Amino acid sequence: MSLQYQIVPVTPFAQNCSIVWCDETMEGIVVDPGGDEKQLAEVIQTLGVQIVHVVLTHGHLDHVGGTQALQKLLGQVDIIGPHQADLFWLQGLENQSQMFGFPPTYAFEPDQWLNDGDSVSFGHQVLQVYHTPGHTPGHVCLFSESARVAFVGDVLFQGSIGRTDFPQGDFDTLIQSIKTKLWPLGNDVTFIPGHGPQSTFGHERASNPFVADEMPLY
DSSP states (O other): OOEEEEEEEETTTTEEEEEEEETTTOEEEEEOOOSOHHHHHHHHHHHTOEEEEEEOSOOOHHHHTTHHHHHHHHTSOEEEOOOGGGHHHHHTHHHHHHHHTOSOOOOOOOSBOOOTTOEEEETTEEEEEEEOOSSSTTOEEEEETTTTEEEEETSEETTEEOOOOSTTOOHHHHHHHIIIIIGGGOTTOEEEESBSOOEEHHHHHHHOTTTOOOOOOO
């Protein structure tokens, strides 16, 4: 048994929505359905995955904009995350959608907030939850110890890091989150960012101009 995932870029911001599942039970989750919910539902159906949770890393529109519509298409699955500190982002979704020219997106609250140390389970798979503020105050990352894979939203990218010029963003806090929460997970960990290509923590430690700490690549 192993964890599988498929990345589906959604919205004009090409946000990496991830469909993640247990290949033994075919139960799975959707991480950050920012939009294009009909396309996501079709991919889920084609894969044969039974979605049990929609999981949100943070409250920005391009990551959560399709949540409620996808929930209806999938049959009222639970919405989990982010951390409660991002409530103000979820409450302001209507303004966000007007600002960016997106279809109207209305405020909502998840069925469950996530905290540091929580876990998200589906099938025989478990993702550990890490609270990683800085891009937003309530951002969380998800980590599979068995698969050595992390879903990091907009905390870290290949060669870059998340923006910190949004309300309640903070550069020093973001750097601290990356170095104290993500780096200890291991250089071999592959991460799926909210935008752009996958990379590994080791590669970023060796080469990312924002957070490199001169660790050797291997």
